[in-house]
Amino acid sequence: RILVVEDNKDAADSLAMLIRIQCAHTVDVAYTGLQALQTANIHRPDVVLLDLGLPGINGFQVAEQLRAMPNAEEIVIIAITGHNQPEIVDASTAAGIDLHLSKPVDVQHLLSYLSGPGLN
Numbered sequence: 001r002i003l004v005v006e007d008n009k010d011a012a013d014s015l016a017m018l019i020r021i022q023c024a025h026t027v028d029v030a031y032t033g034l035q036a037l038q039t040a041n042i043h044r045p046d047v048v049l050l051d052l053g054l055p056g057i058n059g060f061q062v063a064e065q066l067r068a069m070p071n072a073e074e075i076v077i078i079a080i081t082g083h084n085q086p087e088i089v090d091a092s093t094a095a096g097i098d099l100h101l102s103k104p105v106d107v108q109h110l111l112s113y114l115s116g117p118g119l120n
Contacts, residue, residue, distance in 0.1 A: 001026045002114065003045035005036040005062065006080070007054050015049065018107065023114045033057030037065055045075060047114065052081040052092065060095040067096035080105055 002025050006012035009031055016027040028043055030036035033054045040048070048066060052059030063077050077097045081088070084102040092100045101110065 001028070001043060001045045002047045002049065003028045003030060003036060003039060003043075004049045005030045005033070005054065005059070006049075006051045007031055008051075019111070019114060022111050025114065033059065033062040036062050040066055040069065044069075044071075047076045047078065049078050049080050049110075050097070052079055052083055052088070059097075060091060063092070063095040063097050072096075 002019055004012050004016045004019070004027060006015070006029075012029050012031060016029045019025055019027050028039050028045065030039050034057055036048070036050070037057070050059045050062060054062065057065075059079060059081065063079075066072055066075060066077060069075075076099070078099045078101060079092045079097045080101050080103060082103045084100070089100045
């Protein structure tokens with residue numbers, strides 16, 4: 001189960017559809033940080049694709065709150081963001097984010113990762 005968290009609805013919906021078609025994973029979409037946390041509490045994701053620049057509760061706060069959930073160490077959190085400065089990457093790691101990808105994301109690389117061992 002994958003949770004796509006992105007405030008750009010077109011980008012979120014397109015990525016979710018692509019993952020569903022190419023990887024046959026169950027995909028939930030959240031457009032805000034609060035919605036992401038609510039969705040994760042109902043349908044615990046295996047992978048979270050997380051935009052950092054969310055309005056309200058930002059991606060760093062979402063990651064920290066996800067990590068506070070029981071058994072959250074098993075969730076793979078991947079930041080997908082336009083912010084790739086070293087201090088942002090360091091802050092991502094400190095918030096519990098496992099991987100930091102810069103926009104525009106290499107979609108084939110991401111799909112290959114999501115189709116890899118342990119995610120099927």
